[in-house]
Amino acid sequence: MSRLERHIGAFLLLLTGGIVLTCVIVARHPGPKLMEIQPGSETRAPDHLLVVARGMMPALGTAGWSDAVDIRVIHPGAAGIADEAYEGLGAFDVEYAYAGCYRCLADPSQSVSVVIFDAREPCNAFGLFKFRRPPGARPLHVGCEGWQTDSAGAFWSGRYCTRFDRSAVQTGEPTVATIADALAGVQLCYGAAFWADPLLPSVSRRPESFRYVAKHAAGFDFLDGAFLADYDSQVTAFVTDRGSAVQATDLVNRFLQFLEDRGRVQAAPAPPESPLLAGDCADRQIAVFAAGHRVYGAVGGDMASVSGLAKEMLAAARPAVAVSAVEPAGQGETAPALPEVDLAGWGPPGDIRIFTPENLWQKIDGRADSYLSFHMVRMTFGTYRNSRDPERFIDVYWYDMGESDNAFGIYRTEMGSRREPVDIGRDGYASPGGVFFWKGRHYVRVEAADDGEDLAAAAVVIARTLARGVVGEGKPLWAEALLPAADRVEGSFAYQATDAFSLDFLRDTFSADYTVGGEAFTTFVHRAPDAEQAGRVFVAYAKFFEEYGSLIKREARDGFDLLVGSSGGVTDAVFVVGRYIGGVSGAESASLAERRAISFAQALKDEQ
Numbered sequence: 001m002s003r004l005e006r007h008i009g010a011f012l013l014l015l016t017g018g019i020v021l022t023c024v025i026v027a028r029h030p031g032p033k034l035m036e037i038q039p040g041s042e043t044r045a046p047d048h049l050l051v052v053a054r055g056m057m058p059a060l061g062t063a064g065w066s067d068a069v070d071i072r073v074i075h076p077g078a079a080g081i082a083d084e085a086y087e088g089l090g091a092f093d094v095e096y097a098y099a100g101c102y103r104c105l106a107d108p109s110q111s112v113s114v115v116i117f118d119a120r121e122p123c124n125a126f127g128l129f130k131f132r133r134p135p136g137a138r139p140l141h142v143g144c145e146g147w148q149t150d151s152a153g154a155f156w157s158g159r160y161c162t163r164f165d166r167s168a169v170q171t172g173e174p175t176v177a178t179i180a181d182a183l184a185g186v187q188l189c190y191g192a193a194f195w196a197d198p199l200l201p202s203v204s205r206r207p208e209s210f211r212y213v214a215k216h217a218a219g220f221d222f223l224d225g226a227f228l229a230d231y232d233s234q235v236t237a238f239v240t241d242r243g244s245a246v247q248a249t250d251l252v253n254r255f256l257q258f259l260e261d262r263g264r265v266q267a268a269p270a271p272p273e274s275p276l277l278a279g280d281c282a283d284r285q286i287a288v289f290a291a292g293h294r295v296y297g298a299v300g301g302d303m304a305s306v307s308g309l310a311k312e313m314l315a316a317a318r319p320a321v322a323v324s325a326v327e328p329a330g331q332g333e334t335a336p337a338l339p340e341v342d343l344a345g346w347g348p349p350g351d352i353r354i355f356t357p358e359n360l361w362q363k364i365d366g367r368a369d370s371y372l373s374f375h376m377v378r379m380t381f382g383t384y385r386n387s388r389d390p391e392r393f394i395d396v397y398w399y400d401m402g403e404s405d406n407a408f409g410i411y412r413t414e415m416g417s418r419r420e421p422v423d424i425g426r427d428g429y430a431s432p433g434g435v436f437f438w439k440g441r442h443y444v445r446v447e448a449a450d451d452g453e454d455l456a457a458a459a460v461v462i463a464r465t466l467a468r469g470v471v472g473e474g475k476p477l478w479a480e481a482l483l484p485a486a487d488r489v490e491g492s493f494a495y496q497a498t499d500a501f502s503l504d505f506l507r508d509t510f511s512a513d514y515t516v517g518g519e520a521f522t523t524f525v526h527r528a529p530d531a532e533q534a535g536r537v538f539v540a541y542a543k544f545f546e547e548y549g550s551l552i553k554r555e556a557r558d559g560f561d562l563l564v565g566s567s568g569g570v571t572d573a574v575f576v577v578g579r580y581i582g583g584v585s586g587a588e589s590a591s592l593a594e595r596r597a598i599s600f601a602q603a604l605k606d607e608q
Contacts, residue, residue, distance in 0.1 A: 049073045053098035056116050056160075060182045062174040064105050068114070071100035092128040092214045094119050104169070111168050112179060117161045122191025123225075127212035129156035132163070139548055140176070142184035144192040148176045155180060157187040196227035196239050198373040199296075199357070201312050202498055202507045204232040204533065207540050210504070218299050219284075222254050232536065235300035235309050241293060248290040252277055255288045255297070266303070276314060278307055291317035292358030316375060316402075317357060338382040338396060341465045343458055349382040349396070364397075370413065371399060374406040374497045384462060394459050396466065397445040404441050405508070408477060409495035411438040414445075422460065425467045430456065435463040442470055479510030479525050484600060489513040500524065501585055505540040511585075514596075521587035523600060528579045538563070538576040545572075552590060557598070559605040564594050573597035577604050 050073060057068035074097045096118045104110035119125040126144070132154065133147050140146030143162070146155030151167040153176045164179050174182075197210055209230035217226035218238055226240040242248040252269060256277055259265045263281030269289065278287040280303065287310035288297035296317060298309040338349040353363075356378050361368040363381060371379075380398040401407040411427070414436070419429035425444070428437030434447040446463045448455035480493060492513035500509035501524075511524035528534035542563050545551040549567025556562075560577035573593035574583035582600055587593035 049096060049098075053100065053116075056098055056183070056186055057100045057114055058182055058186050060102055060112075060174050060178060062178060065112075065174060066103045066105055068100040068102055071098070073097070074099055092117075092119050092124045092131070093121070094124070094128065102174075104171075107170075109168065110170055112164060112166045112174065113168075114162070114164045114179075114183065116183075117163075119159055119161055122156075122158055123194060123212045123227075124214050125156040125159055125161040126191065126194070127214060128161045129154060130211040131213075132161075140180055142180045143187065143189055146180060146184075148180070150176075152176070153180050155184060156191075157184060157189045158191050160187055162187070193369060194227060195241075195361075195369060195372075198369065198375070198498055199239050199294075199313070199317070200227065200229045200237050201231070201309060201316075203529065204536075205505075206230045206232065207505045207543070218297075220255075220258070222251070222258070231305075231309060232533075233300065233302070233305035233309070235298050235302075235305045237296070237298045237309055237313065239294055239296045239313075242295060244293050245290070248293050248295050251295045252288055252290045255286065259286065276307070276310060278303070278310070287311075289314055289317075292356065294358060316377075338380065338384075338398070339465055339469060341384065341462050343461050345386055345388055346384055346458065347387045349384050352380070352382040355379040355381065371401075371410060373499075374410045374413075375402050376400070376406070376410075377402045384458075391449070392455060393449050394455065394462055395445075395447045395449075396462065397447070398466070399443045399445075401441050401443055404438075405477060405495055406497055407438045407441050407443045409497055411436070411443050412494045422463075424460075424463050428463070428467075430460065435459045437463060437467060439467055439470055477510065478527065482525055482604065483510065483512050483523055484514070484596075484603070487514045487516050489515060500526070503541075503544060505537055505544075506581075516592065516596075519588055519592060521593065521596070522585045523583070523596065524585060525580060525582035525600075525604075528581065531579050534576050534579045534581050537581045538574065541565075541572075541574050541581075553594075557601075560601045562594070562597065562601065564590060564597075566590070575601040577601050580604050 050071065053071050053073055054068070057071060059067050094117045098116040098118070100114050102112040117125070117128060119128055129145065134149065137147035137149055140148040140153050140155055143155035143157035146153060152163070152165045154161065154163040156162070162183055164183065166174070166176065166179065194212070200210070206229070210227070211229070212227050215224050217223040217240070218228060218236055223238070223240065226238045228236055228238045230236050240251070242251055256265065256268065259279035259281060263279055265279040267276060267278040269275050269277045275289045276287060277289065280286065283301060284299055285301060285303040285306040286297065286299055287307045288295060289310065294317070296310065296313045298306045300306045338352060340348045355363050357372055357376060360371060360376065360379060363379070377400040379400070382396050384394045384396070386392040399407070399410065401410060415429070416431050419431045422428045422430050422435060424435065425437030425439035428435065432451040434445060436445050438444070444463065444466055446459045446466070448459045477495070483493070489512070494511055496507070496509050496511070498507050500506040500511070506526060509524050509526045511522050513520065513522050526537065528537060538561060542551060542554060545563070545565030545567060549565055552564045552566060554563040560575045562573065562575045564571065564573045570586045570588060571590040571593045572583060572585045572587070573596070574581065575597055582604065583597040584593040
């Protein structure tokens, strides 16, 4: 053997021994696994997350202040992360938090701290934002929604919830608004209006109580991904989407098991006739039911209030009328069958299907929420085809809106600018591509495949045939005669079932536009179930002005209470008289708003 071969052999032997020795040491003293995040420490974050963090903390644009420094990525679930800023994140699926700060160049002890939580989904970001909002915080108009105090602020936008604190700042700049504008300016604003909002009852819902909890909602460790709202009766309602009817039934069964193990079952579900489960555990009364792939429920201290709210949701989610087949024409207020039409070359309707609030999105995804906000009960769909040319067809969308107010409201909401009145239903019009009308509690869209004259004529015939098949109330809507007739803009009478004037406490509201001396404004009226609930709406209106604008005046007059406030550069004058809330909104002149509101209130007082 040559000397070179002996040297190579010795080297390989030493190398092999070193590898064996290393393996033994590692086996006896294991270190961190590759790519494992160690609890209790802020390990070096992946480069792409640091890039994201830096991009989300832009310069504040304030002279004398640094760009964002000390930027780091934190795993809030790691052991040892006990700072108050990270409390309660487990309920909202927060995976990462991006933290950093801005420092005053002249005095580094002055700083602004920022934490941006990546909550993965807008509903989680919204839920975290609501969970961490302190009492007495004022609104902050950035992102989807924000709040502010004198020294801190927060907002949510898309999948992110952002919090910042300037309590260590001793000067006027940067202000809360400056910081918020800078941070919100680099985030996409999306995710607001959630499907669950119109599904939870609006009457007696407490303002600002709508929220989302990803885990352990309403105190149940098995209830995840739920939207909730609180009510004046000390009851909390919830709805959760389980993804399938099987999963929804499983969750109701889990509630049943919970009551059997820890409390008492007062009413067991017996679908389809009686789907409601009710019972009590300790001092909590519980009522739940499944409707399609969703589960609804109510929790509180009084079974009458709990079951009443649950039954209200049940009536909206699972109407008593069966939806497995289309009913015959002419039976009161039920949706009639789509009839054959006396139209040469056109066959009977086909592809007839029924859609409920649970699955409407499958047919009109993107527009379903608008119908749900007007409390749609169901929609009957069908297609008429030309027997000689099946590619020439007319679709019918027949919406049962539950009440005539809702049918009128959605009809007005969807009314286009290019329209020609037609004498069909209670009110109707034709526009390029179809004929649209409402009658009774029904709103009907007859939509042609194209805007050709022959299809337009056929659509009119089909619409007239459909309108004859439903019984509708001929009397005016209750508010039509109450709203002042003088100075009313023709065709402006309208109805909003939820969030009138973008106010979550003002619902079931009729309105009309007016013009006096070149000044435009809107007059509105809401009829509450009783005077007590009308008073609650009036108080909520006053709080709105105190938080979002300026409360100019609030006084008791002869037979009614009046308030005047401004927000967004316009003035509202609002009154409560008996069970009615009404007034003037959007006026430029406070004196005009007050004068017209007082006149309207006195007229309503005389109607009592």
